[in-house]
Amino acid sequence: MNNHEKYADAFISTFDIKKEELQDLKYQDIQAWDSVGHMGLIDALETAFEIEMSAEDIIDFSSFEKGKEILSSNYGVEF
Numbered sequence: 001m002n003n004h005e006k007y008a009d010a011f012i013s014t015f016d017i018k019k020e021e022l023q024d025l026k027y028q029d030i031q032a033w034d035s036v037g038h039m040g041l042i043d044a045l046e047t048a049f050e051i052e053m054s055a056e057d058i059i060d061f062s063s064f065e066k067g068k069e070i071l072s073s074n075y076g077v078e079f
Contacts, residue, residue: 003049003077003078003079004079006048006049007045007048007067007068007071007077007079008022009048010041010044010045010048011025011041011064013044014032014037014040014041014044015030015032015033015037015041016032017030017032022064023064023065024063024064025063025064026062026063026064027061027062027063038058038061039058041061042058042061045067045071049071049075049077051071051075051077053070053074053075054074057070057074
């Protein structure tokens with residue numbers, strides 16, 4: 001599984017959504033992405049990429065696209 005697939009899978013499995021819903025997805029766009037869901041997503045991403053995100057990055061993680069930027073620039077995850 002490549003990094004794009006791992007990243008998408010974390011969202012799909014955490015929020016029980018379809019791949020087609022990911023591209024423009026933002027925090028609180030769907031009911032599942034509330035504060036509790038957010039922490040579930042962060043846990044899934046930390047596990048998938050074997051990283052530990054900073055509190056600042058967790059707070060800044062506000063959309064599907066922003067998350068890729070954070071993982072790429074701060075944790076060396078290549079997309």
